[in-house]
Amino acid sequence: MARDDAGFIELDGVEKVFVVRRRAGLVRRERREVRAVDGISFKVPRGEMVGYIGPNGAGKSTTIKMLTGILVPSGGRLRVAGVDPSRERHRLARRIGVVFGQRTTLWWDLPLRDSYALVRRMYRVPERRFRENLDRCVELLDLEALLPVPVRQLSLGQRMRGDIAAALLHDPEVLYLDEPTIGLDVVSKAKVRGFLREINEELGTTVLLTTHDLTDIEQLCRRVMVIDHGRLVYDGGLDGLHAVGQSERTLVVDLERELPPIDVPGARTVRTEGPRQWLAFPADGSAAPIVAAVADRYPLVDLSVREPDIEDVIARMIQDRDSSGAVPDRR
Secondary structure (H helix, E strand, O other): OOHHHHHEEEEEEEEEEEEEEEEEEOOOOOEEEEEEEEEEEEEEEEOEEEEEEOOOOOOOOHHHHHHHHHOOOOOOEEEEOOOOOOHHHHHOOOOEEEOOOOOOOOOOOOOOHHHHHHHHHOOOOOOOHHHHHHHHHHHHHHHHOOOOOOOHOOOOHHHHHHHHHHOOOOOOOOEEOOOOOOOOOOOHHHHHHHHHHHHHHHHHOOOOOOOHHHHHHHHOOOOEEEOOOEEEEEOHHHHHHHHHHEEEEEEEEEEEOOOOOOOOOOEEEEEEOOOOEEEEEOOOOOOOHHHHHHHHOOOOEEEEEEEEHHHHHHHHHHHHOOOOOOOOOOO
16 A cells, blocks of 8 residues: 555544633623544545544544534644645545535435536536446435435435435545435445445545444444544454443344243343343354354244444443543554
8 A cells, every 4th residue: 555545534633622602691701612623643544444433522523524624623734635625625625525414415406316417517527427427326326216306305315315426426535424324224224335335345435434323334344433522532443342342232032931031151131021031242242152042942932133332332432441541443
């Protein structure tokens, strides 16, 4: 990997401080500084797909807004493809695509097809390349039936698919995604994940993904970064995150009748409710031997595996991290 590609996205001690003024009496106003991003440093190589996660208010969206040039950092150094986003925002705009979960970049009263035509003109995409990109997005994201529909009539899940397509029509080198599977059903989520995996592998698009859906991270990202209170508290693999956070998956078991708590190696029963029981086991372990043991020893009707809530994983990790504040790296 070339040296420039190794630091395709690079942050060095980046900070963002907001000044908040609030009433502190009848006349007097109190001035307070809120440090949304507090000295974050990391590098993302060209072509990598990275999960960027954390609790609400942790600083994820603020980071992405600085990466796109919408916000100017209060301190530190930031580069995307060798460009300072806040100083060369228009130049960078042609090289990035952005999807903010609850905010559409499409034109509300226009059919989806017309919104895409406007995107082509804005970015001056050659007609042939635009058609190739649009056909690819329409097929992989199942948008054909939605092209004549005004954006305001689309469901949240349909609009999200439409927004993802719009962000990729001009062949961006970097794609920032904020909750790209929000509002999608299981089938649509699978389509979006497959599409993102394909553009990353075939086109080498660098992807920074923020999400609360742990399955998005598991299926798309080898690397995950965790931010909390504006600070980077973890940078490494997903297995390492589970290990640091001591997270657990849950096996929900429905038995033929009510029985005492299930006792099998590798899991513990944490809850019972009639014939239904909940068993916890380490998230980085396999469910197969536990399922086999339950099926062998108990009158089983049905079962399902529930993934750990990403907020709980992060909360445990933050509680248990070293008081030194060092960033764990489990790559």
